[in-house]
Amino acid sequence: MRRRLAALFQDHEIFVRTHGHVRFLRVSALWQKRVALITGLVLLAWAGATIAVLVSQLLNSGERAAVAKQQAAAAASEARIAKYRDNVAETAADLEDRQEQLEEWSKAHFGVAPAVMTPQAGAPAPVAEKAPLKTSARNSGAAINPNLPPEAQVLARLEARQEDFATRLLAAVNDRATKAEGAVAKLGMNPAALVRNAAAGRGGPFIPYRSRNGRASSLGESFAALESALFRMEVLERTLVAIPSGKPANVLMLSSSYGYRSDPFTGAGAMHSGLDYPGPMGSPILAAAPGRVVFVGQKSGYGNVVEVDHGQGILTRYAHLSGFASTVGAQVAAGEQIAKMGSTGRSTGSHLHFEVRLNGVAVNPRRFLEAKADVLEVKDDARQRVGSVAAVRGAR
Numbered sequence: 001m002r003r004r005l006a007a008l009f010q011d012h013e014i015f016v017r018t019h020g021h022v023r024f025l026r027v028s029a030l031w032q033k034r035v036a037l038i039t040g041l042v043l044l045a046w047a048g049a050t051i052a053v054l055v056s057q058l059l060n061s062g063e064r065a066a067v068a069k070q071q072a073a074a075a076a077s078e079a080r081i082a083k084y085r086d087n088v089a090e091t092a093a094d095l096e097d098r099q100e101q102l103e104e105w106s107k108a109h110f111g112v113a114p115a116v117m118t119p120q121a122g123a124p125a126p127v128a129e130k131a132p133l134k135t136s137a138r139n140s141g142a143a144i145n146p147n148l149p150p151e152a153q154v155l156a157r158l159e160a161r162q163e164d165f166a167t168r169l170l171a172a173v174n175d176r177a178t179k180a181e182g183a184v185a186k187l188g189m190n191p192a193a194l195v196r197n198a199a200a201g202r203g204g205p206f207i208p209y210r211s212r213n214g215r216a217s218s219l220g221e222s223f224a225a226l227e228s229a230l231f232r233m234e235v236l237e238r239t240l241v242a243i244p245s246g247k248p249a250n251v252l253m254l255s256s257s258y259g260y261r262s263d264p265f266t267g268a269g270a271m272h273s274g275l276d277y278p279g280p281m282g283s284p285i286l287a288a289a290p291g292r293v294v295f296v297g298q299k300s301g302y303g304n305v306v307e308v309d310h311g312q313g314i315l316t317r318y319a320h321l322s323g324f325a326s327t328v329g330a331q332v333a334a335g336e337q338i339a340k341m342g343s344t345g346r347s348t349g350s351h352l353h354f355e356v357r358l359n360g361v362a363v364n365p366r367r368f369l370e371a372k373a374d375v376l377e378v379k380d381d382a383r384q385r386v387g388s389v390a391a392v393r394g395a396r
């Protein structure tokens with residue numbers, strides 16, 4: 001190697017002739033070696049720099065491609081996430097609306113808020129126990145798509161629980177409404193007509209509001225069904241509560257006194273539109289059902305009169321009174337004293353004349369006063385529910 005190098009770089013003497021002068025140029029082996037080395041180094045440096053630039057360019061383009069790819073992926077996933085987030089937000093808002101509606105109904109019709117529905121919470125609803133078993137078979141976790149992201153699964157579970165709750169509530173409400181319907185029919189009233197009149201805005205001041213127009217149906221079929229079931233239950237149960245089945249005085253009634261009979265003053269046949277309760281002057285006169293006193297004063301023939309409106313088109317009239325124990329506008333409970341027995345007006349002796357009017361027409365009060373135990377049981381149940389709602393409203 002050394003010898004080869006030595007052979008390559010030998011001392012050279014170059015003979016140069018210029019304008020007749022002859023000169024010798026001497027190129028030493030050492031000098032040649034130095035030039036070769038420097039040239040080599042320069043070449044190497046250039047090559048290195050070029051390669052570095054090339055590599056860096058290659059790297060950059062690779063990076064750029066990678067970044068672009070990442071950006072595209074990020075944009076796509078952002079769009080996906082945004083869409084999903086919108087969906088989740090929408091579902092959550094829906095759930096909240098439905099929850100609000102359920103709470104509103106629960107408070108308005110049962111005086112309680114439904115159990116807070118979390119995925120961990122146990123069986124919901126104070127009314128749910130009465131629901132038939134088949135509805136609770138709708139297991140809330142069963143139908144949920146396992147491919148959904150976790151937060152969407154939580155929402156889906158909540159939605160299923162809510163739907164389950166609404167279904168159970170519907171069954172319980174329908175159950176109550178059907179019982180009330182039977183009791184109302186047994187009292188000689190037409191349940192379908194009562195509900196129809198109430199829906200048309202007739203039938204007295206105690207008809208509960210119907211929730212905001214169209215809201216329930218916008219919350220789904222089950223909510224629309226629930227709304228009309230609640231309305232039906234409310235009308236029929238409040239009618240039952242309004243039925244004057246309490247004794248208006250703690251004395252015996254003249255059970256044959258309603259209907260056509262000879263007028264004690266003229267002797268001619270006349271319609272006697274109420275029941276008479278003979279008793280001692282000043283005996284307490286009691287409201288036959290809860291309601292609002294709407295008249296206190298004199299009426300021709302009736303003498304001193306108190307009238308109580310029980311809602312659902314039902315009114316009771318107490319006549320021939322010797323004194324009043326209530327004022328117009330007062331809310332009275334069943335059995336609360338409103339007046340004193342007397343003999344004012346067309347009366348032949350101390351007695352109470354008791355009338356029940358249905359939508360302004362006098363009816364025989366006996367069918368209400370002689371309501372059977374099964375009817376009274378349903379009525380008592382209705383009274384408790386309506387009472388608990390009134391208590392909640394009063395507490396606000």
Ligand SMILES: [Zn+2]
Pocket residue numbers: 272274275276352353354
């Ligand atoms: Zn009478």
